[in-house]
Amino acid sequence: MQSTNSAISDFQITPLSDRSVLVSFGNIIDPSINEKVLFLHRALLRSRFEGFVESVPAYASLAIFYDVPQIRRHAQSSAFAFVKKCLHQLLQQRYAASEPVDPITRIPVCYDAEFGIDIGKVAEGHRLTIDEVISLHTSVIYRVYMIGFMPGFAYMGTVTEKLITPRKDQPALYVPAGSVGIAGAQTGIYPIDSPGGWHIIGKTPLRLFDTNNLSPCLLSAGDQVQFVSIDKNEFKRTDVH
Amino acid sequence: MSIKIIKPGMFATIQDLGRNGYRSVGIGPGGAMDFFAASIANFLVGNDAKCPVIEMHFPAAEILFEEDALVSITGGDFDGYADDEPVGSWKPFLIKKNKSLWFKKPVHGVRIYLSIHGGIASGNWLNSFSTHTKVKAGGHKGRPLLKGDIIPFDSTGSLMPIESFPALAGMIGPVYQPANIFRCIAGPEWNLVNHESQAKFSLLPFSITNQSDRMGYRLKGRGLALQEPVQLVSSPVDSGTIQLLPNGQLIVLMADHQTTGGYPRIANVIGADLPKLAQSPIHSELKFKLIGVESAEEFLFLLYQTLESIKDICKNYYDAYRHQL
Numbered sequence: 062m063q064s065t066n067s068a069i070s071d072f073q074i075t076p077l078s079d080r081s082v083l084v085s086f087g088n089i090i091d092p093s094i095n096e097k098v099l100f101l102h103r104a105l106l107r108s109r110f111e112g113f114v115e116s117v118p119a120y121a122s123l124a125i126f127y128d129v130p131q132i133r134r135h136a137q138s139s140a141f142a143f144v145k146k147c148l149h150q151l152l153q154q155r156y157a158a159s160e161p162v163d164p165i166t167r168i169p170v171c172y173d174a175e176f177g178i179d180i181g182k183v184a185e186g187h188r189l190t191i192d193e194v195i196s197l198h199t200s201v202i203y204r205v206y207m208i209g210f211m212p213g214f215a216y217m218g219t220v221t222e223k224l225i226t227p228r229k230d231q232p233a234l235y236v237p238a239g240s241v242g243i244a245g246a247q248t249g250i251y252p253i254d255s256p257g258g259w260h261i262i263g264k265t266p267l268r269l270f271d272t273n274n275l276s277p278c279l280l281s282a283g284d285q286v287q288f289v290s291i292d293k294n295e296f297k298r299t300d301v302h
Numbered sequence: 303m304s305i306k307i308i309k310p311g312m313f314a315t316i317q318d319l320g321r322n323g324y325r326s327v328g329i330g331p332g333g334a335m336d337f338f339a340a341s342i343a344n345f346l347v348g349n350d351a352k353c354p355v356i357e358m359h360f361p362a363a364e365i366l367f368e369e370d371a372l373v374s375i376t377g378g379d380f381d382g383y384a385d386d387e388p389v390g391s392w393k394p395f396l397i398k399k400n401k402s403l404w405f406k407k408p409v410h411g412v413r414i415y416l417s418i419h420g421g422i423a424s425g426n427w428l429n430s431f432s433t434h435t436k437v438k439a440g441g442h443k444g445r446p447l448l449k450g451d452i453i454p455f456d457s458t459g460s461l462m463p464i465e466s467f468p469a470l471a472g473m474i475g476p477v478y479q480p481a482n483i484f485r486c487i488a489g490p491e492w493n494l495v496n497h498e499s500q501a502k503f504s505l506l507p508f509s510i511t512n513q514s515d516r517m518g519y520r521l522k523g524r525g526l527a528l529q530e531p532v533q534l535v536s537s538p539v540d541s542g543t544i545q546l547l548p549n550g551q552l553i554v555l556m557a558d559h560q561t562t563g564g565y566p567r568i569a570n571v572i573g574a575d576l577p578k579l580a581q582s583p584i585h586s587e588l589k590f591k592l593i594g595v596e597s598a599e600e601f602l603f604l605l606y607q608t609l610e611s612i613k614d615i616c617k618n619y620y621d622a623y624r625h626q627l
Contacts, residue, residue, distance in 0.1 A: 075490045078540040078570040079598035083490050090535055102326075117325045117538040119562055124538030126325070129573070129599055130606040139596045209536055209562030212328045212437050216536065252328075253437060272427060272439040278327040 069097050069156045074145050077124050082144055084152075085122040090218055090246065094121045095206050099283045100156060101148070110147045111135060118282045119207045120216070165202055165285045168250070168265050170241050171296035172198075176264030183226055183243065183260050194262065195290050197221050203248060205284040213252035213270030213278040217286055220248050232258035239264045239302050241288070252278070266291075266300040303369045304454040305422070307447050308402060311363035313516075316422065316441035316453075317415075318354045321430035325561045331541065332432040332440075335516060335557045335580035336413055338477055339377035341609055342470070343417035345616040346374035346394045348462070351609070353421040354431035354441070358414050362405040363447060365416070367397050369457040372419035372464070378411020378581055392474060394464045411478075411581040420456025436558075462623060468615055473608055478578050482507075482588050484571050486544065487595045491534070491566035495546065499526035503568070507587045508552060514584055516558040521588075525550025528566060536562045542571035542579075544590075554579065574601035 069086070077083040084101060086094050095118075102118045105125065112132035117124040125144060132140035172195045174180055184194045203217035210216075220243055228244045233256060236242070240251045242259030251257055252270035269279045280286065291299075307314075317340065320333025334340030334357055341351040356363070362380050374394045375382055382389045384401045391414070397403060403416070424431045424441050433441025442451060495503070508523035526546055539545070543555045545565035554571060555563075556579075569590065571579055582588065 076487055076570070076595040077490060077538065077567070078542055079487060079572050079574075079595055079602055081538075081540045083538065085490065085537075088535055115323050115325055117561060119537045120535040122537045124325075124540070126322070126540070129602050133599075133603050139599050141595050141599060207536065207562065208326060208328045209538070210328065210560055212434075214328055255436075270437070272437050272444075276327075277324075277329070277428070281327065 067156065068153045069100070072097075072152060074148055076141060079141075080129055081124050081126045082141065082148070083122055083124050084148060087121045090120050090206065092204055095204070095282075097156070098123045101151060102282070104151045104154065108147075108151065110144070112140065112143075117209075119209060163284055165287050166280065167287050167289050168267060169291040169295070169299070170199075170263040170265050170288045171291050171293055172263040173293050173296070175293070176240065176296075177262040179242075179260040180262040183224070183262055186226065187223055189223065194224065197224050198243075198248070198262065199288045199290050201287070203286045205280050205282055205286060207282050208278060208280065211253065211255055213280075215249055215269070215280040215284075215286075217248050219246040226260050228258040229260060232256050233261075236261060237264070237302065239266065239269070239300075241265060263288075264296070266296050266302070268301045303457050304452045305371075305418070306366040306368060307363055307449055307451040307453075308366050309361075309364040309404075310447055310449050310451075311361050312359045314356055314358045314363045314447045315433040315435070316354050316424045316431055316447075317357045317433060318431045319352050320557065321428055321432055321434070321440070324428055325538070328561050329428065329434070329437075330557075330559055330561050332434055332558055333430065334415060334432075336377050336415070336577040338577035338605065338609065339413070339581075340415045342392070342474070342612055343374050343376040343415040345613045346376070346392070347372050347417050347419040348616065348620045349417060349419065349421055351613070353417065354424045356416040356422070356447070358405075358416065359412065360405065360408040362414065364402055364404040366402045367399060369455075370399050371397050371455060371457055372462050373397055373403075374417050375414050376417075377414040379409040380405035380414055381407050381409050382414075392470055393467055394462075396464065412583050413580055418455045419462070420458055423454040462620065467619060470612055470615070473612060477574075477605065477608065478581060481578065481582070482586070483591055484575050484579060484588050485591050485593050485598065485601070486542070486569040486571045486575075487598050488592060489544065489567035489569045490537075491546075492568050494528045494532055494566055495568050496527050496529045499528075502526060503590055504592055507589050509587050510582055510584050512584050516556055518556050518559055519554045519579070519582075521552040521554065523552065526552070526568075532566065534564050534566065536564045537567075539563045539567060540570060542573065542576055543567050544569040544571065556580070572598040572601055574598070574605040577605075
């Protein structure tokens with residue numbers, strides 16, 4: 062990704078609630094837009110204005126949560142106006158998208174139909190063999206765009222056009238933790254047992270979310286991920302679920 | 303020095319003021335639905351606002367005290383008794399060893415908060431005692447309370463005299479009134495709603511359906527529509543966020559909401575009205591009133607000032623007692 066010398070100009074700041082604002086950079090899944098989201102997220106984590114609570118990166122927007130009474134005690138204006146001003150200042154900085162590239166996290170996945178209960182259907186729908194689905198899914202280095210929906214759920218993308226699969230009409234009532242799915246051009250891993258509407262093509266033996274860790278989530282926004290196909294024996298040897 | 307759950311009641315959990323700092327990894331704030339009542343429950347027994355409390359619905363838990371304790375109940379009114387003696391609400395009271403706290407009927411409100419002087423022992427996960435039932439962490443073993451659970455507490459407060467405790471009703475009542483009007487601010491996608499639906503949103507009543515819990519309240523009312531269909535990429539949400547579902551109905555996100563969502567966020571119930579919403583029963587009717595974000599913030603600030611005043615009153619009361627020692 063290239064560095065630019067100008068500030069980010071294409072954004073909108075709107076209240077999300079009376080305790081949070083949303084900075085929106087668009088409404089598409091695009092690495093260069095997501096990079097702007099993470100640029101502002103990182104800038105906020107570095108500067109932490111007084112009353113800053115946390116910021117939440119998503120595909121193309123960032124929410125900033127703040128402590129209204131704390132800001133009102135020191136600011137001359139409303140907390141909303143104060144936060145808006147801080148954000149404008151941060152966004153005026155020279156924008157450099159070229160952050161140091163993180164190493165690629167390799168995640169083993171067993172694509173056996175025992176775990177990837179929908180892989181046959183996905184293959185059929187795209188007139189592919191199961192081996193071709195596996196090869197297409199493992200050949201791309203995915204970007205973690207955001208974590209959301211449930212604790213530790215990483216939205217990754219984008220899958221190759223040949224694998225784009227709409228969500229299920231009826232969500233499955235039970236998707237076991239570790240299941241790897243596709244929805245639209247997105248791919249992701251269910252970190253905990255949950256209902257879910259994504260087509261499930263495999264399962265990882267790794268634990269994506271561990272409440273015993275101080276950082277409970279294996280992945281975070283901006284990470285790079287590649288899936289590696291493993292067989293059933295290896296899966297069973299390493300499965301933590 | 304513990305309490306014992308005799309009957310579990312419906313979804314009684316340990317909560318505090320929530321878990322901040324982990325929304326970016328998908329972990330929402332959780333915490334007491336009625337943060338105003340939970341904070342005051344703590345002040346009334348001389349605790350810090352952030353101490354863990356027990357949030358109960360009706361039918362509520364029956365709780366045996368294995369030691370004398372200074373406690374209080376706030377939020378709704380479930381007609382509580384210590385054995386056969388009425389205990390009241392929004393005031394501290396002493397409960398004697400071997401007495402059981404139980405609740406007869408819901409008089410008003412949906413949730414009550416039980417605080418115990420010194421706090422109750424519970425699991426801290428990511429800087430909060432709030433029970434996260436989905437990942438089974440925090441609170442008491444990460445789950446709602448069950449029959450037979452034993453929860454230790456610090457009983458040193460049982461010597462405090464509480465006969466002349468100041469009345470707070472005048473400061474508390476206004477937070478829950480008027481019961482059916484909820485102020486909100488326009489959400490990021492308000493402008494995508496068609497004009498007729500925008501008018502309906504502010505004019506017509508909506509009722510809370512039985513598909514409502516700590517995650518969110520599903521509402522039923524006249525269907526609303528966007529100017530044109532739109533696909534949104536997932537984006538953050540907050541407590542109070544009102545989403546427009548594809549079927550035209552609304553959902554208001556509450557304490558245990560997901561951190562992000564893909565439905566249009568047409569409005570957001572203001573922070574100052576969230577305690578009142580937390581106490582609104584299923585089938586009750588509500589109306590929305592749009593206000594500006596700066597007024598919303600003003601109301602939230604006033605609510606926190608009320609909390610500060612109540613905290614000072616309680617603190618002064620207990621300090622005066624301590625000085626006599």
